[in-house]
Amino acid sequence: MKYRKKPVEIEAVQFDYEKWVYMRHTAYPMVNGDVAPDGGMMATNPVIKTLEGDMKVSDGDYIIKGVHGEFYPCKPDIFEETYEPVDK
Template identity: 45%
Template sequence: MTKYIKKPVQVDAWQFTKENYRKGAPNFITHAINKPVTLYSQYSGEKIFGEIQTLEGLMKVSEDDYIIRGIEGEFYPCKPNIFKKSYEKDPWA
């Protein structure tokens, strides 16, 4: 068996929280080609959720998930616990 280490890659990410949703999604989501991310609010903002068109098909995004734009411009959701284990803020950005 051969072991591999994931290469460090810079991605754009935004956490889908009620507060962030009220402020509005960032440009990398709102101005994406073909609008792959759709965000919803129900019951006057009590419940938020969304859908992301990924390379694997349509996926749901739940409150507190991160929405990530990868190195090829693809979008995908990521649960907060996985995001925190996999990513850190770029100190040079």
Template identity: 40%
Template sequence: MTAKTYRTKSAKITAMQLPLDDRPAYGDDNFHSAGRALAERVKEIAVWMVENGHDGNPDDEDTTDWDETDFAPNGEPLPSWGINFIEFESSDGTLNARSGDWIILDADGTFRICKPNVFEETYERADV
């Protein structure tokens, strides 16, 4: 999964969409493997954020209880994330992106959240 470039009439942004939580019902043979795959896709977005300037989880200074899933490949801490969310700090306060939401990296380096319907109405692919 790679970040794509999108544009409005006035600005170009980079964005990634949190995958929809499409796991089968609990108890289904594929429930756990689908959850792991979903978590990997969400983690890719958290890593992308750190690689593009987000400072991860600066408030969590004690990382002794963390495991490798809490860090980007460069060793930086990731924003809080799970199977269907990413929570992160921005100039707008604490933001919580949920399944299906878009995380936008503005031209000024600010990460924001955009609901899918607003994103579709506002942006078009720029790198097609």
């Protein structure tokens, strides 16, 4: 038997590592990470706590808000093959 994914509108934002380093709490509050031991601005290990556990977020990944309000990362090539913009 074959199945087709139901059309669902999602919210997503493309992750920008540099923006996260300087504006992490306002730009991407769903992404967690470590601050450099010297207290500097260099953040490391950006991750999102998902229903399946912590997932690493890389520069350029899309952060998708799921149908139940959860967040998870998606690689740009997969995102572009799976989703298209919705005109509103």
